[in-house]
Amino acid sequence: MAVQETGVVKAQVEKNEKEKIPGTDSPRGVLEIPVTGTDSDSSSSSCGSSSSPEKSTPQRAVNRESGGWKSMIDSIKKKSVVRRFSVIPLLTNYELTKKNLWKKLGRLQIPEDDDADDGGSVPIVRHSWKNFDFAELAAATDNFNSENLIGKGGHAEVYKGCLPDGEVVAVKKIIKNAKEDEERISDFLSELGIVAHINHPNAAKLIGFSTENGFHLVLQFLPHGSLSSLLFGSTECLEWTIRYKIALGIAEGLQYLHHDCHRRIIHRDIKASNILLSEDYEAQISDFGLAKWLPDNWSHHIVFPIEGTFGYLSPEYFMHGIVDEKTDVFAFGVLLLELITGRRAVDSRRQSLVIWAKPLLQTSNFKELVDPRLADAYDLAEMKRAMLTASVCIHHLSTMRPQMTRVLQLLRGEGGQTDLKPKPSARRTVILDGSDEEYSSTCYLKDLNRHMQLALE
Known part of the structure; x- marks a missing residue:
């Protein structure tokens, strides 16, 4: 079944909103407000997914913080025109005055609370941000001194800083560029809303934020910096065990x-x-500026324009704008290749690199694939599993990629290697270019090459 047209998708989204289907509230941590008349980001629960869950996941809790977030947005709305955004629109029915934004965000200091929801649902993560x-x-x-600049991307700069109590932090400064x-x-509230729901050792920890003289996120500083700087920017070879x-992290x-x-x-x-x-x-995953929340009953998002690196x-993302779990799985595969080969994407x-x-x-050409700096200093069984x-x-084909649950099993050497082919799913599959079977690896490589040339011109 081909991907549904935008109008159909939009109708489904509006239908979900009217019926208050569980799981369709705010994809950005209840900061999102649905918009009619924009098709820059649509989602589907009726057309197929390029992801096929291999096992049922725990029922996610209804966010008890939604009232606070929505009240914050509602209380700072202005009579203004509706704007269109290239990311999930969070505030498209509202414009914010900086004065009110500072006031309301300043009150967003939620005490930590590990109490679970009634009925045995997943505990709500609560944070205390400064x-x-x-x-x-x-x-x-030091006034955002360039000597303290430790990272820079298309939308933000990251500086190393030291607070009065001696705590070393990373300050992410959102760059203005051409954005209004x-x-x-x-963008700022998107990332803040996503991070509000995350509590895991392998995800970056947010300490606080600032909305004065621009938008800033204050994060825990990690001494070894990024994997990129360590793998590609250091003269020392990163050991295979590390x-x-x-990769496991x-x-x-x-x-x-x-x-x-x-x-x-x-x-x-x-x-x-x-x-x-x-x-x-x-390892800690950082920078949730492009992250999407995908409701349980939606198979995927369709986004435009395409953002990322x-x-x-993944091919279905850069050619069709389809976003689901398999988008991250593909990127993880590329990252794993970088760890194996020592080469950049x-x-x-x-x-x-792909x-x-x-x-x-x-x-299975180990000699050509493995980073020559490693020589033979690696565990052969681990290297085989990584490859x-x-x-x-x-x-x-996204349908042929495993879920991250299975990826972890493969890296740990669990569950055998005979069931790599995904099991049939109750969800229908998104078919690209007519037929998944007809879309061969050769076609994909040609498309990848063509899109890369266009992107790098």
Whole structure:
């Protein structure tokens, strides 16, 4: 069955809103307000999914914090025009005044509470965040001195800072660029709303925020920085045991986001620079600026424009805008290849790691695949498991990629390797380009190459 047209999808979304179907409230941690008349981000519960859950997941709890978040948005609405956003619209029926935004966010200090919901549902994660003054962050980062800059992306800069109590933090500063204030507010609240639902050792910890003189997130600082800087920016070779530990940590974090978190979260920008490493090399997934919340009864999102990092984008995402768990699975497969080979997802010659590695994976060519800096200093069984896992994660058909639960089993050597082919799903499958079977690996590689050339021109 082909992907439904936008009008049909939009009608389904509006129908869900009217009927208050469980699980369709706010995809951004109840910060989202549904919009009619925009098709920049649609979702479907009736057409097929490119993900096929291999086992049922725990029933996610209804968010008890929704009243507080919605009240915050409602209380700062203004009589204004509706704007269109390229991400899930959070505030499209409302414009925010900075004065009221600061006032309301300043009150967002939710005490930690581990009490579970009645009925045995998943506990609600509660946080206590500090609302920082801009002066505090400026002092901590030496006025955002370039010497303290430890990371930079398309939408934000990250600075190392030290608070008065001696705590070292990472301050994420949202960059203005060409974005209007309303859109930057949307992005800021999107990330804040997603992080509100996350509580896991393999996900970055938020300490606080600031809305004075721009938008800032204050996060726990990790001494080893990003995986990218350690794997590609260091003269020392990262040991295989550490690489494998990092791979397991990322997989555990994604498994939590997809299946165990009480919100079904798709990160959408898994890459080496978004993986932070603690003192003992425990991986933490960071930067939830592009993350999507996917309701349980929706098979996928369809988004436009396509955002993310080329080299990590799955074919169904960069060609059709389809986002679900398998989007992250593909990116994890690319990340696993980077750990195995020591090569970047797209190198300085604009060569795709996926295109280069696929034939070598098919022939189990260890000599060509494995990072030459490792020599023979790796566990052969672990390397075989890593290569097998990478090969199934980067499959050009999303239906042939495993869920993260199965990925973890493969990396741990559990459950055998005979059931790699996904089990039939009750959900119908999204068929791209007419037929999944007709869309061969060769076609995919040609499409990937063509899109890469367009993206890098």
